[in-house]
Amino acid sequence: MxxxxxxxxxxxxxxxxxxxxxxxxxxxxxxxxxxxxxxxxxxxxxxxxxxxxxxxxxxxxxxxxxxxxxxxxxxxxxxxxxxxxxDPKSYIDYKAFIQCIFQKNYQNALESFITAKKIKGVNGYVMDHSYDFYIGLCYLQLNEFEKAVKYFEASISEMLKSNSESWVHHLDLLYAGIAFQELNNHEMAIKYFDRALKKYPNFSDVKYYKSISLFRLGLLEVADELLNSCELDFKRGFTINEDNAIYEKYPYQIKQFYIDMLRLTKR
Known part of the structure; x- marks a missing residue:
């Protein structure tokens, strides 16, 4: 050799x-x-x-x-x-994915995804998600929440246009809900969280963020009940189930102490 x-x-x-x-x-x-x-x-x-x-x-x-x-x-x-x-056509979006999910260099990832759109088309996919999904994730992590909403909704709309609700990914719905929650629009956030839970009923991360919105809306009893359910599912391993989640924590992915703090503060 x-x-x-x-x-x-x-x-x-x-x-x-x-x-x-x-x-x-x-x-x-x-x-x-x-x-x-x-x-x-x-x-x-x-x-x-x-x-x-x-x-x-x-x-x-x-x-x-x-x-x-x-x-x-x-x-x-x-x-x-x-x-x-x-071979930019084959690897520019893979590079963008690595920058976003692994390196967590969101500004550089944005630039790479924009380049990928120019090279491969605006509706491209990498690692089972649309470019718009990742661009939305980058903006979410850069605290540009209105832009994040725009791209998550674009990702969801494109899937609905070409397929149906059953094809919309639960992560698109989770992160769209979180972006609305960050904008203090809890009613809209809950609508997205509910859609995600229809696809993945034991998704502990969705239950956690939905509990936050319920607490914020003053629905304390319902929120407490959902948070208890969240903890049970979390301990059973029902969290973000992407293949690469074994290597990297995804944005907003919950931990036990998140649950403990929410139970304590209820906000």
């Missing part, structure tokens, strides 16, 4: 006797993919593939991916930039 640094000189294609398929089979299928993502040998196999052909964007994405899962965002993004440079 030959090794190189992570393709620091990647503009020159080595005179490999292997085809791209043969490189992938040797160094990924029979190499890196048989190992733990986090092992040094995994990285060595990817370096070898890059050494054989430094112009395959996918190799850089595969090399970068374990670093994101380890929280080494700057290291991973430096490598991923090469994949974006080589």
């Amino acid at each position: 030959s090794c190189s640094t992570s393709g620091q000189e990647t503009n020159k294609i080595s005179e490999s006797s292997l085809t791209d398929d043969e490189i992938t089979k040797r160094y990924l299928e029979k190499g890196a993919w048989t190992l733990r993502y986090f092992s040094p040998e995994y990285q060595s196999y990817l370096d070898s593939a890059i050494h054989e052909n430094p112009n395959i964007a996918y190799y850089y994405q595969q090399k970068a991916m374990p670093y994101f899962k380890l929280g080494k965002y700057e290291v991973g993004l430096k490598i991923l930039e090469k994949a974006v440079e080589l």
Whole structure:
């Protein structure tokens, strides 16, 4: 197995006797993919593939991916930039997703999603969610709540236009409700929370935020009852169920002490 640094000189294609398929089979299928993502040998196999052909964007994405899962965002993004440079159409939205959910650099993620819309179209999707969903999430995290509402509603409306209510994702509804709650519009927030609970009845995070709105509206008894239900579901693991939630906490995802504090303050 030959090794190189992570393709620091990647503009020159080595005179490999292997085809791209043969490189992938040797160094990924029979190499890196048989190992733990986090092992040094995994990285060595990817370096070898890059050494054989430094112009395959996918190799850089595969090399970068374990670093994101380890929280080494700057290291991973430096490598991923090469994949974006080589094949922007395939990797610009993946980069934006990493910046938003993993790195939590919301301003840069916004810029990347705007670029993704220009390259791939305004109604693009990445990791099962629309670009508008992520843009709304970025604005929510930047405390620009009216803009967040605009993009969450756009994401939901587009799904309703092309499919039906059953296709609307419960996270779009959760975050739209939270954005309205941040704007002190608790009636509208509850409408979105109720729609989310129809899709995911045990969703503890939705029950928590709905409880806040109920407390704010003075419906103390109903709010207390819902908060008790929230805690039971939370302890049973009914929370945000995205694949990448095992690596990263999602915005506004609840913890036990959130529940404890809300029960104490009721506001």
